[in-house]
Structures are given as C-alpha cells and as structure tokens.
Amino acid sequence: MSRYPFPVPFGWFQVAWDHELAPGQVLPRYYFARHLVLWRDESGAVHLQDAFCPHLGAHLGHGGSVRGTEIECPFHGWTFDGEGRNTCIPYSERTNAKARIRSYPTIVRNGLIMAWYHPDETVGPQWEIPELAEFNAAEGFSEPVCRRYTVHAAWQELAENGADSAHFRYVHNTEVVPEIEEYRAEGPHAVMRSSQKFPTPRGVVEGRIDVDNWGPGFAFTRFSGIVDTFLMGCNTPIDEDTCELHFTFTVRSLGDDGTTSSVGEAFVNEVHKQVIEDGPIWENKAHLVRPALADTDGPFMKFRKWAAQFYAEGVRDDRLVWEPPPPGTFESTMVPTEATASRKHRGKGNA
Ligand code: FES
Ligand SMILES: [Fe+2]
CATH class of the missing domain: 3.90.380.10 (Naphthalene 1,2-dioxygenase Alpha Subunit; Chain A, domain 1)
Known part of the structure; x- marks a missing residue:
C-alpha cells in the first residue's frame, strides 16, 4: 500500500555539493527511485546518468572510470559520452548505436550540483535556478x-x-x-x-x-x-x-x-x-x-x-x-x- 498520494515530483534537485565531486571522480547515487551514476569529466563538466550499462547491466557508479570526457564501464570496458552514447567497444570495430544511457540535464550553481528530473525524459527544464549573490x-x-x-x-x-x-x-x-x-x-x-x-x-x-x-x-x-x-x-x-x-x-x-x-x-x-x-x-x-x-x-x-x-x-x-x-x-x-x-x-x- 502506498505511503502517500504523491508520486516522485519533477524539478531541479541537488544531487551533490560541488566540492564532493572532483574531475575524474565517479559516485553512485540513488534518487527518484532510480539507480544513478554521477561523474565529472576531465574538462570539469558534470554528468548524471542512469547507472546500468546497456551492455550487460553493470552499475557504472561502482568501478566505472572517467576517460577524458567519457565514462568506461568496469565490466567489459565499453565507453559512453556525456549524452549517454556508446563511443567505443574495445574488442569490436563498431559501436552499438542502440546502447544508450539516459542522461539528466545538470547545472552547477551556488556551489550545488543540481539535476533536472522528470519522469518523461523528453520534458526538459521548465524553469531556472537563480544565482544567489550570497x-x-x-x-x-x-x-x-x-x-x-x-x-x-x-x-x-x-x-x-x-x-x-x-x-x-x-x-x-x-x-x-x-x-x-x-x-x-x-x-x-x-x-x-x-x-x-x-x-x-x-x-x-x-x-x-x-x-x-x-x-x-x-x-x-x-x-x-x-x-x-x-x-x-x-x-x-x-x-x-x-x-x-x-x-x-x-x-x-x-x-x-x-x-x-x-x-x-x-x-x-x-x-x-x-x-x-x-x-x-x-x-x-x-x-x-x-x-x-x-x-x-x-x-x-x-x-x-x-x-x-x-x-x-x-x-x-x-x-x-x-x-x-x-x-x-x-x-x-x-x-x-x-x-x-x-x-x-x-x-x-x-x-
Ligand atoms: S556491462 Fe558494461 S561493458 Fe559490459
Ligand atoms: Fe519545523
């Protein structure tokens, strides 16, 4: 039986503090009733994505590693970019265009890392988070x-x-x-x-x-x-x-x-x-x-x-x-x- 009449809401949500995530770092997260991976690429850009590798389901937040602006799966070494596209299968000449990971829009603002969540992934951010002088x-x-x-x-x-x-x-x-x-x-x-x-x-x-x-x-x-x-x-x-x-x-x-x-x-x-x-x-x-x-x-x-x-x-x-x-x-x-x-x-x- 449900505890509340409410589902998970949509909006911008804090998923970490900026100081918790250094370039090259990968963190497992669980929000919005989903397993997620939060990582910062070597250019400093932050990415929040669904956790499970589309190849055979490894959790990218447990052992995944940043390679430049991509993340590498710990299980068989496939790599994915910030948009969740497969960029390399190390033991194949080709990539798999169907192997795609859902990526959530992120911002770093006021010292917070925030991500936009909506149950419908085609619905992008509907408002902005203000920058606070304080x-x-x-x-x-x-x-x-x-x-x-x-x-x-x-x-x-x-x-x-x-x-x-x-x-x-x-x-x-x-x-x-x-x-x-x-x-x-x-x-x-x-x-x-x-x-x-x-x-x-x-x-x-x-x-x-x-x-x-x-x-x-x-x-x-x-x-x-x-x-x-x-x-x-x-x-x-x-x-x-x-x-x-x-x-x-x-x-x-x-x-x-x-x-x-x-x-x-x-x-x-x-x-x-x-x-x-x-x-x-x-x-x-x-x-x-x-x-x-x-x-x-x-x-x-x-x-x-x-x-x-x-x-x-x-x-x-x-x-x-x-x-x-x-x-x-x-x-x-x-x-x-x-x-x-x-x-x-x-x-x-x-x-
Ligand atoms: S499960 Fe990720 S590369 Fe195989
Ligand atoms: Fe109170």
Missing part, C-alpha cells in the same frame, strides 16, 4: 556550512512546515507563533514573507523569515534579526516515501571571522535542532487530504495547490488518510549523516 560573493559572507539528512517522509511533508506557523511554538519552543504576512505562488515560484521573534539568551529579538521556492527541490531562506543568515534548503526525493534534505548556510560577515563563524555556528545548530525536532513528526504522521484546520492556521491549502503542479502522473485520490507503515518498517536516521562540510574541505573525501 553564495557566490568572494567576500562579505562566511564559508558555507553544509548538512545532509535522510528523512523517511515525502518532500511535500517537509516543505509543508513552511506554511505551518503554529508548529514553531509547540515543536520548536519559539516565543510566539511567526506571523505569515504573505504567501503567493507564481508558477513554480512560491513566496513566503513572515515576521518572527527569535529567542536568544539575552531576550527576544524581532526578526524576519523570508522564503522563495523554485519548484520542490530548491528553497532560499533569508533570516534577519539576530544576524543575517542565508540558507539553501534542497529536498531531493530518494523515492516516493523518502527524501534527502540538504542545507547550505552562509552568514553575512560581522566584521571579524571569529565572531561571524561562532554566531553562524550557533544559528546552524539551532536550525539543526529544529530539523531533529521535526523528524519524528514527519516520519510518523499521517497525510490527511482534508485536515481539520483552525481559521488562524497557515496557508496549507495554497501550499498544497502549488505543490500539486509538480506531479506529472497526478495525485492519487482513492483515500483521505495516508498512514505510515507499521512500526519497525524503517529505522529513523534523523541525525546528520554528514556532520559538516564546507568549501574549506574541498576535495577531501566524499559522503
């Missing part, structure tokens, strides 16, 4: 801090948190319920503007949380008040029921590096604490098609209408209550699977 400036901002979580819940359940102003008080113990001033959607772009009171050891500070989403996989949040903090939150569906959440933070420089990084670290730890608090709710909640809302609840139904546009196969409508699987079906991993990484660690190891 993550591309040479100075004025702290080194980015990265966190990765695996959550046993659909991306939509995580994203719905943004529309849920009331939960901040009860799940995260914020002093007051943040006030959502505006929520609107324009195609794949959704905008949320809110004011918020931040609890600090020295009392409550007035602040703001402003969020811009471009599709299901990319949200840019600006926190202001205590310190200007910028967050890229990227949900990547592992399958219909599970997603990987990626956070990349930067803090506007406070003058000296030591203060900036300690204030930034405190902020990152607070957001991390919130995700860990949300985890058990997300993983164990039912998805109610017709929630019983208070008149002062956030814009849930507007959010759900916006989210529904990303399901190419439509949303299933044969049930009103979608429950989690029986206890013991999955083990919660709501702890960071990668504690921290940053540009300072570029090229050192992989997740």
Whole structure:
C-alpha cells in the first residue's frame, strides 16, 4: 500500500555539493527511485546518468572510470559520452548505436550540483535556478556550512512546515507563533514573507523569515534579526516515501571571522535542532487530504495547490488518510549523516 498520494515530483534537485565531486571522480547515487551514476569529466563538466550499462547491466557508479570526457564501464570496458552514447567497444570495430544511457540535464550553481528530473525524459527544464549573490560573493559572507539528512517522509511533508506557523511554538519552543504576512505562488515560484521573534539568551529579538521556492527541490531562506543568515534548503526525493534534505548556510560577515563563524555556528545548530525536532513528526504522521484546520492556521491549502503542479502522473485520490507503515518498517536516521562540510574541505573525501 502506498505511503502517500504523491508520486516522485519533477524539478531541479541537488544531487551533490560541488566540492564532493572532483574531475575524474565517479559516485553512485540513488534518487527518484532510480539507480544513478554521477561523474565529472576531465574538462570539469558534470554528468548524471542512469547507472546500468546497456551492455550487460553493470552499475557504472561502482568501478566505472572517467576517460577524458567519457565514462568506461568496469565490466567489459565499453565507453559512453556525456549524452549517454556508446563511443567505443574495445574488442569490436563498431559501436552499438542502440546502447544508450539516459542522461539528466545538470547545472552547477551556488556551489550545488543540481539535476533536472522528470519522469518523461523528453520534458526538459521548465524553469531556472537563480544565482544567489550570497553564495557566490568572494567576500562579505562566511564559508558555507553544509548538512545532509535522510528523512523517511515525502518532500511535500517537509516543505509543508513552511506554511505551518503554529508548529514553531509547540515543536520548536519559539516565543510566539511567526506571523505569515504573505504567501503567493507564481508558477513554480512560491513566496513566503513572515515576521518572527527569535529567542536568544539575552531576550527576544524581532526578526524576519523570508522564503522563495523554485519548484520542490530548491528553497532560499533569508533570516534577519539576530544576524543575517542565508540558507539553501534542497529536498531531493530518494523515492516516493523518502527524501534527502540538504542545507547550505552562509552568514553575512560581522566584521571579524571569529565572531561571524561562532554566531553562524550557533544559528546552524539551532536550525539543526529544529530539523531533529521535526523528524519524528514527519516520519510518523499521517497525510490527511482534508485536515481539520483552525481559521488562524497557515496557508496549507495554497501550499498544497502549488505543490500539486509538480506531479506529472497526478495525485492519487482513492483515500483521505495516508498512514505510515507499521512500526519497525524503517529505522529513523534523523541525525546528520554528514556532520559538516564546507568549501574549506574541498576535495577531501566524499559522503
Ligand atoms: S556491462 Fe558494461 S561493458 Fe559490459
Ligand atoms: Fe519545523
């Protein structure tokens, strides 16, 4: 029985941080309920492709190697280019034009490697991911801090948190319920503007949380008040029921590096604490098609209408209550699977 009424959505999704993939490197990935191979050729171009070699099915992410701008299969040495075309069969004079691997459009933006996924491979990118000054400036901002979580819940359940102003008080113990001033959607772009009171050891500070989403996989949040903090939150569906959440933070420089990084670290730890608090709710909640809302609840139904546009196969409508699987079906991993990484660690190891 399905956990959710939603299929895997389409959009741009983060599949790695730029610093995780050096030229010549090959990584196995599993997203969109598919086995994938992510590799960077020696010219620096990034490729995401279906994992299985069309010859006899070897997984190119396990033992495949980069040869210039091509990838070589570990099983019988066939090579494929970035478009997935067979370029050489080392023990034959000819190539096999039918041996083709699906390739996904990729971009490297804001320090993230992102791929376009749509269940129909003929449907190319429908919107762009903006370049953010805060993550591309040479100075004025702290080194980015990265966190990765695996959550046993659909991306939509995580994203719905943004529309849920009331939960901040009860799940995260914020002093007051943040006030959502505006929520609107324009195609794949959704905008949320809110004011918020931040609890600090020295009392409550007035602040703001402003969020811009471009599709299901990319949200840019600006926190202001205590310190200007910028967050890229990227949900990547592992399958219909599970997603990987990626956070990349930067803090506007406070003058000296030591203060900036300690204030930034405190902020990152607070957001991390919130995700860990949300985890058990997300993983164990039912998805109610017709929630019983208070008149002062956030814009849930507007959010759900916006989210529904990303399901190419439509949303299933044969049930009103979608429950989690029986206890013991999955083990919660709501702890960071990668504690921290940053540009300072570029090229050192992989997740
Ligand atoms: S399975 Fe890839 S070359 Fe044979
Ligand atoms: Fe939350």
